[in-house]
Amino acid sequence: MTKPKIAVLLFALAAFAAGAQASRGYLYPGFAEIHEDVNLPPGSWSWFPSNALAGSLVDGTVRLLGVEEQRRTWRKGVVTFFYDGAGQAQLAYLTRGLGYSLYYDLDVDSGRLTGWAKIDNRLNEPLSFDHLTFVAGEVQLRAGGAPAMDKAARAYEGEMAMAAPAPAMPEYAGSAGGVFRYELDEPPVLEAGVTELPFIRESADVIYTWTYNGGFTRGERVVFQRGYRFEAPAPLAGGLVNIRDRGVLLGQAYMEETASGGVVQLRLGRDPEGIARRVVTVLKDTRKEKAYRVTTTVSNARRTPVRVEIRESFSAKEVVLDLPKGARRTSRGYAIEFILAPGAERSFTYTVTLRY
Secondary structure, three states: OOOOOOOOOOOOOOHHOOOOOOEEEEEEEOOEEEEEEEEOOOOEEOOOOOOOHOOOOOOOEEEEOOOEEEEEEOOOOOEEEEEEOEEEEEEEEOOEEEEEEEEEEEEOOOOOEEEEEEEEOOOOOEOOOOOEEEEOOOOOOOOOOOOOOHHHHHHHHHHHHHHOOOOOOOOOOOOOOOEEEEEEEEEOOOOEEEEEEEEEEOOOOEEEEEEEEEEOOOOOOEEEEEEEEEEEEOEEEEEEEEEEEOOOEEEEEEEEEEOOEEEEEEEEEEEEEEEEEEEEEEEEEOOOOEEEEEEEEEOOOOOOEEEEEEEOOOOOOOOEEEOOEEEEEEOOOOOEEEEOOOOOOEEEEEEEEEEE
16 A cells, blocks of 8 residues: 655646646635636636636636736736736635545554545536645635626626535644645546545554543542544544444544653543542641652453553642652653553552642
């Protein structure tokens, strides 16, 4: 299986404009950027976009590349360009009539991560591609609406605003490793409507996790959050992940953008079986100083290994900790991580002095 290539690629979209020889384009969540090769006559050239395309153009993004433009006019659905020069150039524009969202399927049993691109073609005609590139990351598009055109184009734009829902993918939380681009070689023709294509298939070494990240508790139990953890096998764009284990859907979790080799942590909520026992012994208890000895015991009754991650914090003016081997001090407390084999148990003890 060919891995995704992080590259800028070409694809053909000849259906967009009469006389276009080839096209370069990039799909983003909710919009697309198209560069079409055109052979310009001297002085001026008129473009006749379809109503569907005209109604979806992003204002301020239509331009000619390769010549020096003097002005443009928009009249009754026709765009006329006036420029110095002639010959090979590019017609460039952004359209909201084509875009995509993405999601992932994670099969824990096989360790298989599959990314799916949900492409929404609202331009009312099939689109053919030589190569298809998905661009994922924090790419903000603030311009809205279409340029002032004829009544038919404005009416179509109104229909699109009502008919086209917002992209199904949650908004990106940021960029880890930059903007990602994914290529699919020889994609099928994209008919009008929605087409779903896999854009990444990778193996992932997945392990079940119990995590606790919170304040110091003197109770008899520590309740863990369940989830899964793995290293990103390739640059991964952010999106929802459907998680299945032993053929059962365990839930959905949002994965942030992660660079190749980065840690992906998917959290699924409280685990009724993920409970650690805790014994807290009071060593000192005054108004200005309190001290405790804390023993935590974690047992794995599952048939598979569990990665345990505990991060506990303390609220005091001064915190003095005597930690066991394997634990590390953090700014407000400590963290400890270990893996429990099936049927295994582990206890660790620390003492803490809190001065107020």
